[in-house]
Amino acid sequence: xxxxxxxxxxxxxxxxxxxxxxxxxxxxxxxxxxxxxxxxxxxxxxxxxxxxxxxxxxxxxxxxxxxxxxxxxxxxxxxxxxxxxxxxxxxxxxxxxxxxxxxxxxxxxxxxxxxxxxxxxxxxxxxxxxxxxxxxxxxxxxxxxxxxxxxxxxxxx
Amino acid sequence: xxxxxxxxxxxxxxxxxxxxxxxxxxxxxxxxxxxxxxxxxxxxxxxxxxxxxxxxxxxxxxxxxxxxxxxxxxxxxxxxxxxxxxxxxxxxxxxxxxxxxxxxxxxxxxxxxxxxxxxxxxxxxxxxxxxxxxxxxxxxxxxxxxxxxxxxxxxxx
Amino acid sequence: xxxxxxxxxxxxxxxxxxxxxxxxxxxxxxxxxxxxxxxxxxxxxxxxxxxxxxxxxxxxxxxxxxxxxxxxxxxxxxxxxxxxxxxxxxxxxxxxxxxxxxxxxxxxxxxxxxxxxxxxxxxxxxxxxxxxxxxxxxxxxxxxxxxxxxxxxxxxx
Numbered sequence: 001x002x003x004x005x006x007x008x009x010x011x012x013x014x015x016x017x018x019x020x021x022x023x024x025x026x027x028x029x030x031x032x033x034x035x036x037x038x039x040x041x042x043x044x045x046x047x048x049x050x051x052x053x054x055x056x057x058x059x060x061x062x063x064x065x066x067x068x069x070x071x072x073x074x075x076x077x078x079x080x081x082x083x084x085x086x087x088x089x090x091x092x093x094x095x096x097x098x099x100x101x102x103x104x105x106x107x108x109x110x111x112x113x114x115x116x117x118x119x120x121x122x123x124x125x126x127x128x129x130x131x132x133x134x135x136x137x138x139x140x141x142x143x144x145x146x147x148x149x150x151x152x153x154x155x156x157x
Numbered sequence: 158x159x160x161x162x163x164x165x166x167x168x169x170x171x172x173x174x175x176x177x178x179x180x181x182x183x184x185x186x187x188x189x190x191x192x193x194x195x196x197x198x199x200x201x202x203x204x205x206x207x208x209x210x211x212x213x214x215x216x217x218x219x220x221x222x223x224x225x226x227x228x229x230x231x232x233x234x235x236x237x238x239x240x241x242x243x244x245x246x247x248x249x250x251x252x253x254x255x256x257x258x259x260x261x262x263x264x265x266x267x268x269x270x271x272x273x274x275x276x277x278x279x280x281x282x283x284x285x286x287x288x289x290x291x292x293x294x295x296x297x298x299x300x301x302x303x304x305x306x307x308x309x310x311x312x313x314x
Numbered sequence: 315x316x317x318x319x320x321x322x323x324x325x326x327x328x329x330x331x332x333x334x335x336x337x338x339x340x341x342x343x344x345x346x347x348x349x350x351x352x353x354x355x356x357x358x359x360x361x362x363x364x365x366x367x368x369x370x371x372x373x374x375x376x377x378x379x380x381x382x383x384x385x386x387x388x389x390x391x392x393x394x395x396x397x398x399x400x401x402x403x404x405x406x407x408x409x410x411x412x413x414x415x416x417x418x419x420x421x422x423x424x425x426x427x428x429x430x431x432x433x434x435x436x437x438x439x440x441x442x443x444x445x446x447x448x449x450x451x452x453x454x455x456x457x458x459x460x461x462x463x464x465x466x467x468x469x470x471x
Contacts, residue, residue, distance in 0.1 A: 025253035029309050031284030044276040045288035049256045051309035052210050053366050056257040059289030096339035099363045100370040102462070104291055108452045119358040127345030131359035132373030132462045134418055135452035138265045138292035148259070148289045152343050152365035182410035186466050188441030201433040202445035206413045208466035209367050213414040216446030261448055295422045295449035305416070305446045 032057075035090040037065050038083065048087055055091045055151040059104070060084050061143050069143065074114050077145050081122045084149055093151040095122065098129040102148040108135035111144060189214075192247040194222050195240065205244055212248045212308040216261070217241050218300050226300065231271050234302050238279045241306055250308040252279065255286040259305040265292035268301060346371075349404040351379050352397065362401055369405045369465040373418070374398050375457050383457065388428050391459050395436045398463055407465040409436065412443040416462040422449035425458060 024030050032048035032055070034040045041047060041058075048057040060083050062069060062076035070076045085095055105111045112133065119128070129149075139146050181187050189205035189212070191197045198204060198215075205214040217240050219226055219233035227233045242252055262268045269290065276285070286306075296303045338344050346362035346369070348354045355361060355372075362371040374397050376383060376390035384390045399409055419425045426447065433442070443463075453460045 025309070026251045027254045027310050029254055029256055029286075032287075041285075044273055044280060044283075044285045045258075045290075046283070046285045048287045049284075051254075051256045052311065054256070056287050056307070058287035059259075059291075094340045097341045097343055097365075099343055099365045099368070100464075101359075102289075102373075104289075108454070112454075116358055123358060126358075126360070127363075128355075128358045128360045129343075130346075130362045130370050130372035132416075132418075132460060133359075133454065134373075134450045134460065136291045137294050137451050140265070140269075140290065146289060146291065150257075150370070152339070152363075153341050154366065182466070183408045184411045184467050186411055186413055186443075189444075198442075201430055201437060201440075201442045202415075202447075203440070203442045205444045206441075206466075208411075208413045209468065211413070213444050213464070215444035216416075216448075259446075261446075293448045294451050297422070297426075297447065303446060303448065307414075 027051075032087065032091060035086050038086060039063070039067055048091070050091060050153075053152060053154040054099075055088065055093055055153050057084060057087055057149045057151070059146040059148045060087070061140065061146050069141070073111060073144055074118070076143075077111065077114050078118050078122075080145050080147050081118060084147060085122065088149070088151050091151070091153055093153045096127070097151045097153055098149055099152050100150040101129045101131045103131065103133040104136050104139060104146045104148070105133065106135065106139055106142070106144045108133070115145070184208075189244065189248060192243050195243060196220070196224055205248070207248060207310075210309060210311040211256075212245065212250055212310050214241060214244055214306045214308070216303040216305045217244070218297065218303050226298070230268060230301055231275070233300075234268065234271050235275050235279075237302050237304050238275060241304060242279065245306070245308050248308070248310055250310045253284070254308045254310060255306055256309050257307040258286045258288045260288065260290040261293045261296060261303045261305070262290065263292065263296055263299070263301045265290070272302070341365075346401065346405060349400050352400060353377070353381055362405070364405060364467075367466060367468040368413075369402065369407055369467050371398060371401055371463045371465070373460040373462045374401070375454065375460050383455070387425060387458055388432070390457075391425065391428050392432050392436075394459050394461050395432060398461060399436065402463070402465050405465070405467055407467045410441070411465045411467055412463055413466050414464040415443045415445045417445065417447040418450045418453060418460045418462070419447065420449065420453055420456070420458045422447070429459070 376393035
């Protein structure tokens with residue numbers, strides 16, 4: 001969930017959003033469109049995909065509704081988790097349905113403690129999902145955090 | 158899908174290739190052997206695995222059929238996507254069946270634009286899979302790109 | 315599977331361990347508790363999760379039973395794989411049921427050869443799982459290796 005072009009957002013939300021949400025692949029992968037208040041991506045990536053009993057989300061950054069990134073690290077990290085929650089809930093999943101979370105940081109020593117605190121708050125109670133967290137060389141827009149998740153949401157049969 | 162030892166490739170393709178493709182784990186994971194024109198790996202990794210309704214591919218680099226890496230970044234990136242397409246199609250999957258793509262780059266500022274352009278061309282049309290893309294410290298052979306993917310290909314029942 | 319606080323381990327193992335193993339999410343994700351001889355995590359992450367036919371493990375480091383990390387790189391890498399084997403087997407999975415392995419190293423040139431050798435020994439025979447291996451900027455506790463895996467273990471029906 002990277003760089004958005006704000007000028008295009010309304011058009012995309014109106015034109016492509018619902019189409020995104022409906023389109024399926026040859027084998028039935030359903031692309032996940034942006035929930036209300038979340039901009040659609042402009043580029044060759046999607047926000048998420050549903051396939052069988054699983055929902056796969058893109059790497060999520062801490063974008064605000066107006067497409068900005070807060071200068072405050074804690075607010076930005078909190079927002080990244082809020083975005084994941086919103087996307088997951090749009091697919092009927094709760095945070096506790098997360099089966100895998102990979103957190104990429106620009107500075108592990110600086111942000112790991114904030115992530116721990118915020119993740120505990122956002123989840124509310126254990127169990128927590130299996131996690132891998134590391135510092136990488138560079139994230140989009142030299143951002144400080146990007147979070148990659150998979151959720152389990154069995155299809156109704 | 159890392160360093161190949163060309164001298165061993167023929168022997169491996171003849172001896173192990175078909176065996177790879179057939180072998181299953183205690184619970185039915187099927188190893189994916191190299192499609193025609195793609196060398197088998199020589200080392201403790203496989204090209205991919207099928208399990209249930211999903212196909213998991215190894216991190217794929219931009220190897221040519223003769224096991225070389227093009228010195229041209231754009232050609233090499235294009236080849237990495239072509240290799241993924243070939244592997245996916247060998248399992249009956251289309252690119253639009255991809256549910257998750259993680260792209261590791263050696264230089265995000267330099268290569269992200271090329272990746273976007275090539276990925277849009279290769280996919281042809283949206284929706285695109287959820288993506289996470291980042292710059293890491295070092296890839297195999299100091300390569301510039303490695304791409305990790307998961308596909309959804311329900312088993313015929 | 316990061317930093318453990320040894321002083322809390324007994325209490326956690328007694329109080330939360332079994333609860334962890336039993337607890338399920340709204341959609342039936344089961345958190346994986348620590349096998350015998352492996353400390354429970356103290357923080358907002360779990361050791362693993364079972365969902366449908368798949369088991370997802372957290373990033374696993376080379377912790378010894380006493381919660382220490384061997385100063386010998388080869389011993390530490392070997393231990394990381396042993397921990398994964400133990401966790402997988404606690405869920406009824408064999409190493410050959412692994413469908414995806416991502417190995418993060420602090421120094422690819424230094425440790426890749428060790429990983430290859432140890433992984434071949436631990437697996438015993440091909441096929442090996444699809445692998446992605448890279449050097450990242452920093453791991454927890456400035457560790458040298460962390461390994462992220464997914465296993466296929468179909469539910470009995």
